[in-house]
Amino acid sequence: MFADLIANVAMSTSAVGSAIDGKARLVVLPELVTSGYAFETAAEAEAVAITAHHPVFASWAEQAARNDAVVVGGFCELGDDGIYNSAAVVDASGVRAVYRKTHLWDREKLWFRAGSALPPVVDTAIGRIGVAICYDVEFPELTRHLGLAGADIVAVPTNWPFHERPVGERPAEVVLAMAAARVNRMAIACCDRSGTERGQHWTEGTTIIGSDGWPCAVAGISAPANDPADFAVATADLDLTAGRRKRFTGLADLFADRRTDLYGP
Amino acid sequence: MFADLIANVAMSTSAVGSAIDGKARLVVLPELVTSGYAFETAAEAEAVAITAHHPVFASWAEQAARNDAVVVGGFCELGDDGIYNSAAVVDASGVRAVYRKTHLWDREKLWFRAGSALPPVVDTAIGRIGVAICYDVEFPELTRHLGLAGADIVAVPTNWPFHERPVGERPAEVVLAMAAARVNRMAIACCDRSGTERGQHWTEGTTIIGSDGWPCAVAGISAPANDPADFAVATADLDLTAGRRKRFTGLADLFADRRTDLYGP
Numbered sequence: 001m002f003a004d005l006i007a008n009v010a011m012s013t014s015a016v017g018s019a020i021d022g023k024a025r026l027v028v029l030p031e032l033v034t035s036g037y038a039f040e041t042a043a044e045a046e047a048v049a050i051t052a053h054h055p056v057f058a059s060w061a062e063q064a065a066r067n068d069a070v071v072v073g074g075f076c077e078l079g080d081d082g083i084y085n086s087a088a089v090v091d092a093s094g095v096r097a098v099y100r101k102t103h104l105w106d107r108e109k110l111w112f113r114a115g116s117a118l119p120p121v122v123d124t125a126i127g128r129i130g131v132a133i134c135y136d137v138e139f140p141e142l143t144r145h146l147g148l149a150g151a152d153i154v155a156v157p158t159n160w161p162f163h164e165r166p167v168g169e170r171p172a173e174v175v176l177a178m179a180a181a182r183v184n185r186m187a188i189a190c191c192d193r194s195g196t197e198r199g200q201h202w203t204e205g206t207t208i209i210g211s212d213g214w215p216c217a218v219a220g221i222s223a224p225a226n227d228p229a230d231f232a233v234a235t236a237d238l239d240l241t242a243g244r245r246k247r248f249t250g251l252a253d254l255f256a257d258r259r260t261d262l263y264g265p
Numbered sequence: 266m267f268a269d270l271i272a273n274v275a276m277s278t279s280a281v282g283s284a285i286d287g288k289a290r291l292v293v294l295p296e297l298v299t300s301g302y303a304f305e306t307a308a309e310a311e312a313v314a315i316t317a318h319h320p321v322f323a324s325w326a327e328q329a330a331r332n333d334a335v336v337v338g339g340f341c342e343l344g345d346d347g348i349y350n351s352a353a354v355v356d357a358s359g360v361r362a363v364y365r366k367t368h369l370w371d372r373e374k375l376w377f378r379a380g381s382a383l384p385p386v387v388d389t390a391i392g393r394i395g396v397a398i399c400y401d402v403e404f405p406e407l408t409r410h411l412g413l414a415g416a417d418i419v420a421v422p423t424n425w426p427f428h429e430r431p432v433g434e435r436p437a438e439v440v441l442a443m444a445a446a447r448v449n450r451m452a453i454a455c456c457d458r459s460g461t462e463r464g465q466h467w468t469e470g471t472t473i474i475g476s477d478g479w480p481c482a483v484a485g486i487s488a489p490a491n492d493p494a495d496f497a498v499a500t501a502d503l504d505l506t507a508g509r510r511k512r513f514t515g516l517a518d519l520f521a522d523r524r525t526d527l528y529g530p
Binding site for chain 2: 142145172214264
């Protein structure tokens with residue numbers, strides 16, 4: 001719910017708990033899940049900004065610990081020098097990494113600072129988990145970085161604003177994620193928002209993509225009532241080691257075939 | 266037809282002529298259209314290798330001149346130091362550029378040398394035309410190069426070997442081309458082979474994609490008879506200047522938003 005930190009802590013922890021009850025090992029939550037997205041001023045964002053020490057992460061960790069799982073979710077981060085659109089990687093031990101979005105979308109630039117480092121790939125009990133946030137996925141340089149850094153899967157908290165698209169087409173952002181998955185042979189799990197917020201209708205594009213580039217699960221679409229708690233969930237069983245072999249024919253290798261002599265590493 | 270240079274010169278020139286009769290301004294032919302693809306030895310490829318001075322290009326140019334058009338097609342190139350999987354950009358004035366494929370697919374490495382330069386973007390009467398060949402499109406570094414170099418459209422001669430895909434899905438290679446178009450806001454026209462050659466079944470994925478990333482024309486599928494002359498054609502009317510503006514919201518700009526400080530130019 002927009003700008004309702006207490007409600008969002010409860011709702012996100014409940015969602016993680018439900019996923020863990022369902023035996024999830026990796027749970028991805030939306031971008032800015034603790035705060036909402038549709039800020040109109042920096043002051044509004046600052047009012048719900050939290051640090052990585054906020055108890056919400058301990059709550060997620062507590063749920064994760066029940067299944068040795070990993071949770072990746074977005075939050076509005078209070079930094080020493082401003083606020084960031086960030087994502088935390090949390091496991092039973094607590095916050096393993098925080099990534100600050102490096103490609104700020106449109107008006108986000110008015111209240112967020114951009115991160116100064118490319119996203120991490122975190123070694124976890126279930127595999128190597130990379131992180132990207134929303135608009136980041138539209139930059140193949142960033143997803144390539146994650147592939148080369150060894151990501152088995154990229155967790156993508158996102159808030160995709162709805163745009164019209166041709167009938168029968170997937171959201172364009174999902175097409176980009178499919179391409180990023182395929183050219184890097186890594187799975188990608190995008191968790192989008194649902195419903196509307198301050199008049200902003202979301203794409204509801206939650207999709208899990210295998211390391212072969214094909215979607216293997218999509219979430220349903222929320223009911224028109226638009227209750228913020230009426231969210232849909234996508235689940236899939238993936239072998240996270242499936243994409244580690246980049247050679248896929250006798251002589252073709254998606255990484256070794258890169259012409260780094262022509263375009264750099 | 267495989268290894269039949271004389272027949273392929275006639276057939277490709279006829280195809281260009283038909284397209285020009287139909288008022289085409291840009292005609293894209295398949296990869297290795299003069300030679301066929303399914304070589305088994307270097308000697309087979311050498312036997313049908315030609316230079317950029319071969320009369321086939323004058324024939325294409327003669328057809329192009331009738332409508333101030335541009336033709337891009339693949340050929341097996343005899344170079345000073347070996348043979349290349351190349352594409353020529355031809356207009357009324359003749360051969361404007363030759364690009365030697367930089368990402369060789371699988372067994373191509375056994376007979377072709379790889380090009381030593383990224384593909385050109387050629388200023389023509391109809392706009393700025395970039396070139397890529399087949400597997401090149403699986404490397405976002407190459408398509409990004411073409412976007413940054415100012416391509417309005419990328420002509421992609423290709424020979425996509427058929428692979429099984431999930432029911433209802435486009436060929437994976439088309440998904441990659443759609444993503445490359447969208448993140449660079451440039452159109453892409455892929456011309457695939459049809460039928461089979463030495464048992465190799467082709468994807469028949471010929472598709473024209475707009476600078477918004479959505480396909481606007483696909484070719485039909487050839488008849489089962491597999492007559493090499495039974496090829497299908499995709500045609501579309503595109504505004505080649507449509508993608509030049511990379512800013513697509515008030516504050517989002519697909520090129521200016523790149524974090525070159527983090528991943529280089």
